């Protein structure tokens with residue numbers, strides 16, 4: 001496949017915090033209709049690399065990114081890339097649910113409103129309903145849309161954050177350990193949701209939990225010491241890893 005045929009590509013991407021290199025020459029392709037899991041021991045650079053995919057590293061003053069990352073063949077680090085637009089196309093869900101201290105409705109409506117996606121109130125209502133439905137939250141909140149988003153349970157808050165990302169019509173959704181702060185039932189709901197969303201977006205998920213990676217992803221990338229050691233079909237990575245370091249990690253020898 002050409003680079004443009006992939007939703008996103010990274011080529012030789014390195015990330016430095018000051019003098020310290022956290023990500024080393026990573027190249028990877030991300031495709032639509034797939035969930036790609038990033039796994040690896042703590043501190044191996046998974047989150048740092050994830051954040052390069054929508055330029056969240058721009059918000060960290062010591063961070064410097066080298067190499068090339070494309071979205072539909074276009075360099076996302078070029079000077080004419082509109083970063084606000086980029087982050088709508090490549091949305092992000094964080095480890096800790098972070099709804100705005102506003103109503104459930106406003107949490108979801110904010111993005112479409114500032115991006116001009118809803119010409120009328122009726123359009124906005126429709127977007128909010130559709131996004132909450134896709135995030136599997138509508139039935140639980142449809143009668144209390146004016147309640148504060150922060151009053152929801154942790155799992156509901158995380159689904160609200162997913163609805164908020166979905167509302168601006170992203171193509172890629174980045175998830176940084178989206179279930180690690182949740183209980184097992186809320187985690188199962190998020191995993192189910194990721195499974196349902198797969199057909200519409202390219203999803204990239206960082207997870208510490210190998211079982212979770214095996215359950216939700218079709219492709220897995222194993223990172224170690226800032227390097228991408230191995231990338232392949234999830235089944236292959238977990239049953240027949242090609243690299244010794246991958247094998248050691250999935251069999252629990254470190255991490």
Ligand SMILES: Nc1ncnc2c1ncn2[C@@H]1O[C@H](COP(=O)(O)OP(=O)(O)OP(=O)(O)O)[C@@H](O)[C@H]1O
Nearest residue numbers: 017022040041042043044045046047048049060062
């Ligand atoms: N804002 C920052 N400033 C300086 N160094 C950082 C910053 N963020 C991360 N690092 C360093 O970069 C390296 C990679 O960290 P990163 O958080 O990307 O790893 P990770 O694999 O996601 O780890 P974890 O699974 O524990 O979240 C680590 O050595 C970390 O200490």
